[in-house]
Amino acid sequence: MHKEPSAREDRPQWTSSSIGSSFQHNIFYFLIRYGGRGVSYALLNCVALYYTLFRPAIRKKADYYLIRRFKTKNPFKKLFHCYRIYVDLGKALIDRAAIGIRGPEYITITSNDLGGLFKLIHEGHGVILLTAHVGCWQAAMAQLRSLNTPVSLLLHREEGDLDLHYYEHTGVSKPFHIIDPLGYMGGVLEMMEVLKKGEVLSIMGDRVFGSDRKTASVNFLGGKVRLPFSAFKLASATGAPIVILFSHKSGTGSYEMTLDRVIRVPSHLGKSEKEFYPYVVQFAETLESYTERYPYQFFNFFDMWENSGRQ
Amino acid sequence: MTVKEQLKKIIVEELNLEEISPEEIEDDAPLFGEGLGLDSLDAVEIVVLLEKHFGVEIKSLDEGREAFRSINTLAAYIEERMPR
Numbered sequence: 001m002h003k004e005p006s007a008r009e010d011r012p013q014w015t016s017s018s019i020g021s022s023f024q025h026n027i028f029y030f031l032i033r034y035g036g037r038g039v040s041y042a043l044l045n046c047v048a049l050y051y052t053l054f055r056p057a058i059r060k061k062a063d064y065y066l067i068r069r070f071k072t073k074n075p076f077k078k079l080f081h082c083y084r085i086y087v088d089l090g091k092a093l094i095d096r097a098a099i100g101i102r103g104p105e106y107i108t109i110t111s112n113d114l115g116g117l118f119k120l121i122h123e124g125h126g127v128i129l130l131t132a133h134v135g136c137w138q139a140a141m142a143q144l145r146s147l148n149t150p151v152s153l154l155l156h157r158e159e160g161d162l163d164l165h166y167y168e169h170t171g172v173s174k175p176f177h178i179i180d181p182l183g184y185m186g187g188v189l190e191m192m193e194v195l196k197k198g199e200v201l202s203i204m205g206d207r208v209f210g211s212d213r214k215t216a217s218v219n220f221l222g223g224k225v226r227l228p229f230s231a232f233k234l235a236s237a238t239g240a241p242i243v244i245l246f247s248h249k250s251g252t253g254s255y256e257m258t259l260d261r262v263i264r265v266p267s268h269l270g271k272s273e274k275e276f277y278p279y280v281v282q283f284a285e286t287l288e289s290y291t292e293r294y295p296y297q298f299f300n301f302f303d304m305w306e307n308s309g310r311q
Numbered sequence: 312m313t314v315k316e317q318l319k320k321i322i323v324e325e326l327n328l329e330e331i332s333p334e335e336i337e338d339d340a341p342l343f344g345e346g347l348g349l350d351s352l353d354a355v356e357i358v359v360l361l362e363k364h365f366g367v368e369i370k371s372l373d374e375g376r377e378a379f380r381s382i383n384t385l386a387a388y389i390e391e392r393m394p395r
Contacts, residue, residue, distance in 0.1 A: 184372065184375075185343065185351045185354045185375070185379070186351035187351075188351045188352070188354050188355050189354060189358070189369065189371075189372045189375040190372050192355060192358055193370065193371055193372060196368075196370070213350070214350075214351075214352060230352065233352050233355055234355060237355045237356065237358065270327065270356075271352040271356065
């Protein structure tokens with residue numbers, strides 16, 4: 001039998017804590033409310049430039065991905081890429097807030113195959129949306145309201161995370177049910193309950209929460225990363241199809257939600273890395289393809305890669 | 312074979328527990344964490360196994376939290392709900 005890893009071993013490499021202060025966030029919320037998108041983006045460009053030029057410790061967190069994606073060691077090109085990704089992250093955060101502050105109609109969200117998602121839901125086994133920290137996932141979640149099916153989201157919010165979810169600006173009820181991965185049994189019983197009711201469960205597939213035991217080591221952007229396979233285990237146990245769903249900013253005020261791939265996992269798989277490896281590979285390939293198309297909309301600011309000299 | 316004995320056999324065989332036999336599992340030892348050492352993915356599997364072998368569903372988090380404490384509580388849960 002294995003032992004549960006210690007808290008230290010369980011500590012994730014990433015954090016969802018906000019960089020800016022509450023006051024700085026409120027400035028942006030004020031501008032969104034009374035100035036709109038253009039003014040907010042203008043301030044964002046200044047903030048992004050400041051962080052690019054004068055905050056090397058924070059810039060380093062973006063470099064892990066940017067160096068692998070753009071394969072450049074030219075310091076000026078690295079600065080440019082860093083600035084671009086900061087701007088796109090900032091736009092996603094501004095747009096997310098704008099949905100709540102100015103209303104859903106302020107942002108246009110389209111989908112390439114919402115009808116396909118409807119069909120999968122009607123199979124009656126529930127649907128697992130496997131997504132990632134790309135584009136504006138909350139915009140995608142807002143679009144899912146049109147499904148008229150309850151949506152649950154696996155999400156842990158750290159104490160230092162100051163960014164408000166879009167619905168928190170309006171004071172309306174949450175558009176989705178949140179399941180905390182730090183809850184009882186990692187939330188798996190709640191997740192199974194959701195799927196048994198034929199509802200939609202959304203899980204981020206690009207970050208490891210907890211120990212490495214429930215992960216598979218797969219290729220991603222020229223190196224090995226560990227990605228979680230719990231979603232595939234749930235799919236195997238319940239018969240729920242997995243839909244890889246990403247969103248990207250497609251215009252100044254618009255996002256597109258893309259159903260990139262449907263994965264069917266056979267029933268009765270065990271719980272070893274080997275059994276789930278082929279499915280995690282499919283997710284990693286789809287995510288890598290996303291970074292090729294939208295290189296500045298991938299928002300994982302930590303060293304995802306194994307054996308890359310992390311201390 | 313009692314429900315407890317069946318449960319222990321199923322858990323050892325279906326979860327591939329190699330370092331323990333069904334007889335060694337104590338009735339009141341915690342199933343998860345420090346006790347038998349099962350984890351959340353095993354919980355998923357147990358939910359499936361209960362349906363497959365006993366025709367019993369765990370329908371909610373509250374039901375699962377109570378039932379998953381030990382072999383004793385899980386067996387009691389099954390016996391209460393097992394189709395006659």
